[in-house]
Amino acid sequence: MIEDIDAILKELEQIQNEAELSEFHKSYLSKTGKLTMLMAGLKDLLPEQRAEAGKRFNELKRAVEVQFFQKQAILRARAVNEKLKNDPLIDITVPEIKKMEGSLHPITYLTRRIAEICSSMGFIVVDGNEVVTEFENFDAVNIPFDHPARDMQDTFWLTNGKLLKTQTSAMQNEILKKYGPVVSAIFPGRCYRNEATDASHEFSFFQCEGMMVGKDISIANLIYVMKTLLTEVYGREIEVRLRPGFFPFVEPGFELDASCPFCHGNGCSVCKHSGWIEFGGCGMIHSNVLSKADIDPNEYQGFAFGFGLTRMAMTQYAANDVRLFNSGNLEFLRGIKR
Ligand code: FA5
Numbered sequence: 551m552i553e554d555i556d557a558i559l560k561e562l563e564q565i566q567n568e569a570e571l572s573e574f575h576k577s578y579l580s581k582t583g584k585l586t587m588l589m590a591g592l593k594d595l596l597p598e599q600r601a602e603a604g605k606r607f608n609e610l611k612r613a614v615e616v617q618f619f620q621k622q623a624i625l626r627a628r629a630v631n632e633k634l635k636n637d638p639l640i641d642i643t644v645p646e647i648k649k650m651e652g653s654l655h656p657i658t659y660l661t662r663r664i665a666e667i668c669s670s671m672g673f674i675v676v677d678g679n680e681v682v683t684e685f686e687n688f689d690a691v692n693i694p695f696d697h698p699a700r701d702m703q704d705t706f707w708l709t710n711g712k713l714l715k716t717q718t719s720a721m722q723n724e725i726l727k728k729y730g731p732v733v734s735a736i737f738p739g740r741c742y743r744n745e746a747t748d749a750s751h752e753f754s755f756f757q758c759e760g761m762m763v764g765k766d767i768s769i770a771n772l773i774y775v776m777k778t779l780l781t782e783v784y785g786r787e788i789e790v791r792l793r794p795g796f797f798p799f800v801e802p803g804f805e806l807d808a809s810c811p812f813c814h815g816n817g818c819s820v821c822k823h824s825g826w827i828e829f830g831g832c833g834m835i836h837s838n839v840l841s842k843a844d845i846d847p848n849e850y851q852g853f854a855f856g857f858g859l860t861r862m863a864m865t866q867y868a869a870n871d872v873r874l875f876n877s878g879n880l881e882f883l884r885g886i887k888r
Contacts, residue, residue, distance in 0.1 A: 554588065555610040562617050563840060571618075579618065585611055598869070657756050657875055658781075659888045660863050661738045667782040668736045671775060674729070675762060678721040678739035681712050691799035692838045699798050704744040714742035718759035718856055719799055722835075726763065726843030731850040736760040738859055749871045756859035763835065763845070763852030769802075772853035776806060780829070784811035791826065797861050800833025800854055812865070820865055824870035827865065830857025848876055 558578055565571050578585045589611070592604055634640050654662070665675045693699045713720075721737045729735060738758040745751045755848035762771060773790060780788040788808050795805035808829045812819035817823040831853035837847035860875055867886045869875070874882045 554584075555614065557587070558614055559617060562614065562621060564830050565621060565625075568622075569630060571622060571625060575618065578614065585614065597657055604770075653883075653888065655875075655883070656863050656867050656888065657860060660859060660866065661756070661758070663783065664738065664779065664859075665736065668760065668778055671734075671778060673734045673736045673762075676725055676735050676737040677735045678715070678718060679724075680714055681708065682715045682720040683712055686723050687713060687715050687717070687720040690839065690842050691717075691719045692836050692842075693798050697798060705742050706744065715739070717741055717745050718757040719854070721759070722839060722854065723843050725761065726840070726845060728845055730763055730863065731840075731845040732764040734760075734762045734764075747873060749873070750861070750864075752860065752876060753874045754876060755861075756787055756863075756869070756870065757856055758859045758862075759854065759856040761835065761852055761854045763840075763850055765850060767852045769834065769853065772834075772855065775853075776808075776829075776832070776855060780808050780811075783866070786814075789815070790829075792832070795831055795833070797831045797833060799836050799839050800831070801836045803831065803833035806830055806832050806855065806857075829862075830855060832856070843862060 555664045559650055563576060565574055575583070580586070589607060592600060592607060595603055634642055669675060687703075687705075688694070688700055689698075705716045706714045708714075718737055718739050718741060721739070725733065725735050725737065736758060737760075738756060740754060741757050742754050743751075745753050747753055760775070762775065769792075773792070776790050777788060780790065788811060790809075791807045792804035793807065795803050806829045807826040809815040810818060810825055810827050812818050812820045813825070815825035819824050821827050832853065835852045835854050840847040840850060840852075860872055863869065863875060864872055869882070
């Protein structure tokens with residue numbers, strides 16, 4: 551049997567291509583191959599010889615298999631090399647394409663950063679819906695059917711009567727009902743408006759909204775939260791100021807300005823040399839909004855704020871066109887330092 555194995559190994563050594571190797575496999579290693587047959591012949595040996603011979607046979611068979619697989623690897627590599635050399639469509643002299651690492655989209659990165667900061671102040675982060683009801687987007691936040699504020703937020707209506715939310719405020723009612731009347735939540739999300747797009751207006755953009763409701767919540771709490779949030783986002787001390795502003799769902803309502811984080815309030819092109827950046831809207835939640843969420847406004851009150859996350863990203867990443875964020879423009883995305 552040993553002589554047989556030696557002859558088999560020699561035969562294997564002389565094989566020069568994959569076709570011959572496949573033939574070899576068929577003749578020796580397949581179910582009906584000679585080696586398998588030799589194994590079957592072991593049963594004819596005397597019982598006292600069988601164990602020793604079986605062990606020896608397995609060692610030899612293993613040696614053939616190892617050599618077979620080595621040969622197979624060598625022949626395959628040789629065939630691939632031949633193909634590479636002869637295929638006119640493969641140019642092995644082309645330099646290696648550098649591995650590109652992916653990264654978070656700047657809006658995702660900024661959203662996570664804001665969520666982190668607000669969580670540290672005790673806010674929960676709620677993932678808002680994009681498709682909402684007319685009630686949630688308008689009526690629940692004190693914008694009844696005939697209110698002119700609806701005209702400023704024309705959007706995309708679905709055939710089922712729902713719409714793509716025009717403002718993150720559309721989540722207020724659901725959150726107040728679910729978590730109120732004592733709740734601190736932020737709810738960043740994508741909004742849609744039927745816009746004639748330009749460098750600062752997109753049809754789809756992100757806002758971030760926040761609410762704090764409870765007993766004894768005041769404008770002082772609002773100012774503290776906004777100042778802390780902005781100071782953390784921009785990594786430097788930010789001053790905030792409130793100007794009267796109208797939003798149907800807050801009373802009193804304010805426009806919130808932040809001291810320009812880029813020139814320390816001295817005036818630069820980002821803040822149009824005013825030293826201040828218009829940051830978003832805010833105010834004390836209107837009693838009608840609380841009532842619509844079954845919260846007694848005589849017992850509880852709170853503040854709400856909402857700002858353009860995409861616009862914030864524009865200042866943060868020095869983007870001169872809001873549309874870049876939806877563009878998938880890799881040159882822009884790669885240039886951003888997060
Ligand atoms: C609102 O949408 C209010 N819901 C914000 C609010 C919440 C006020 C809570 C008070 C209390 P406004 O329509 O101004 O407000 O939009 C807020 C911000 O969204 C804007 O300041 C702007 O930064 C951003 N924004 C609005 N429209 C667009 C647009 N087409 N493209 C990019 N950003 C936009």
